Amino acid sequence: MSTETQHAAAGTDGTATGASGPHSASxxxxxxAAGVTPVAPERRPTLRFLEEIRTIAPVFLDTExxxxxxxxxxxxxxxxxxxxxxxxxxxHAAARVLAAHPEANAAIRGxxxxxxxxxxxxxxxxTFDMTVGGRRxxxxxxxxxxxxxxxxxxxxxxxxxxxxxxETMPEFAPARMLxxxxxxxxxxxxxxxxxxxxxxxxxVGTFAVTSxxxxxxxxFFSVGGTTITLGLGRTADxxxxxxxxxAVAPVMRLSLTFDHRVIxxxxxxxxxxxxxxxxxxxxxxxxx
Numbered sequence: 673m674s675t676e677t678q679h680a681a682a683g684t685d686g687t688a689t690g691a692s693g694p695h696s697a698s699x700x701x702x703x704x705a706a707g708v709t710p711v712a713p714e715r716r717p718t719l720r721f722l723e724e725i726r727t728i729a730p731v732f733l734d735t736e737x738x739x740x741x742x743x744x745x746x747x748x749x750x751x752x753x754x755x756x757x758x759x760x761x762x763x764h765a766a767a768r769v770l771a772a773h774p775e776a777n778a779a780i781r782g783x784x785x786x787x788x789x790x791x792x793x794x795x796x797x798x799t800f801d802m803t804v805g806g807r808r809x810x811x812x813x814x815x816x817x818x819x820x821x822x823x824x825x826x827x828x829x830x831x832x833x834x835x836x837x838x839e840t841m842p843e844f845a846p847a848r849m850l851x852x853x854x855x856x857x858x859x860x861x862x863x864x865x866x867x868x869x870x871x872x873x874x875x876v877g878t879f880a881v882t883s884x885x886x887x888x889x890x891x892f893f894s895v896g897g898t899t900i901t902l903g904l905g906r907t908a909d910x911x912x913x914x915x916x917x918x919a920v921a922p923v924m925r926l927s928l929t930f931d932h933r934v935i936x937x938x939x940x941x942x943x944x945x946x947x948x949x950x951x952x953x954x955x956x957x958x959x960x
Contacts, residue, residue, distance in 0.1 A: 713851040714807045720850060720862040725897045727783075731937060732893045733944050734927040739907050741954040743922050748956075758924070759798065759883050759904060760827045764959075765950035766902060767794035767818030769943055770879050776900055776943050777878045780934050781869050788934060789869035794819040797877030797896055798830065802838045804851075811838050811847060812896075814877040823959035846875075866897070891925030899934040900943060903927035926951075 711719065742761050749756055770777040771794045778790045795816045802811045815821075815829040838844045846865060850858045866875050880896025883904035891905040905925035912921045926948065930940035950958070 712805075712807055714804045714809050716855070716858060717847045717850045717862075718810055720859055721897065723859070724862065724866060725895055727933075728895055728897070729932040730893075730895050730929050731932050731940070732927065732929050733937075733940060734891055734893070734925060735944055735948050736910075737924045737926050737948050738912060738952050739922045739924050740952075742951055743907070745954060745956060745959070754824075756823060756827050757830060758885055758907060759881055760823060760830050761951060761954065762881055762883075762902060762904060762926070762947070763796045763798070763815065763818055763830070764821070764823050764826050765947050765954070766879060766881065766900075767796055767821070769946045769950065770794040770900065771819035772946075773939065773943055776930070776935050776939055778899055778934055779869055779872045779876070779878070780899075780931065781867065781872075786933070787869070789872070791873045791878045793817045793873065794879065795873050795877040797880040797898060798833070799880075799882045799896075800833055800838075804838050811844060812880075813843055814874065816874070885924070891927055893927045893929055895929055899931045900940070901929040902947070903929070 739758075742758070746756050771792075774790045774792075777794055778788050780786055780788050793816060795814050796818045797812055797814050799810050799812045802809060804811070813833045815826065818826060821829075833841075833843070839848070850862060853861060866872060876897050878898060879900040879902070880894075880898045881902045881904065882894045882896060884892055885904045885906045887906070889905050890908070892903050894901050894903045903926070905927075907922045907924040909920050910923040912919055912923065914921075926944070928940060928944040928947075930937075930943075
């Protein structure tokens, strides 16, 4: 019997009864008590991920990005039948910045004798809101070698996972396996898959990007299991000052969470500032 099933059995059948209040005749639970059931298998990958990242020492930064150049580029592309998502611009810009900051494009392992791996490729982990087994869950995918990918290639990768079926795509096979395994075996399998530094950039990525910009969320902070995690809020028209005059511009809140075990605040601030600059100065030539 799995751990969660044991807990569920104790909560459902082993609830103490007494004279302190009314009880359900059918279950023995106090009348009106919530039912206790095992965690849905579809949520097990998320729980294992959250357990694994407890060792991270997160610190949070954020900034505002004037998305006028990005909005103009998107509008021009749309007029020619091409659609780009905001997350693709951020992946495109962040990968080039991370490739220039090898100390941040890295991962750490170990407590007694910690070691750090610095990766030559910038692999972006992205998260998706998906439905698996009729249940709404988060699934993630890694796009490799983004430091040399053009915007079209980045968008193609995003679209492939966004429109793909998580119950059949081979990239989501590990998540499907974790759903089936008993809890202890699943935890072991997850650790074997993500902890070795030699392949962590493939299984976890070297940086993560997650977005809630499609909802009325201005900003949020996430820990993606990588040294750098970027969080995208919505892009909304806001007042800005340009050349001493008040104007209105599309502004996006961009957050950066960094693992303080790997880098310090100055390095993280440089990364955030350079991503901001890249987005605010984006041109058609940058898309290549």
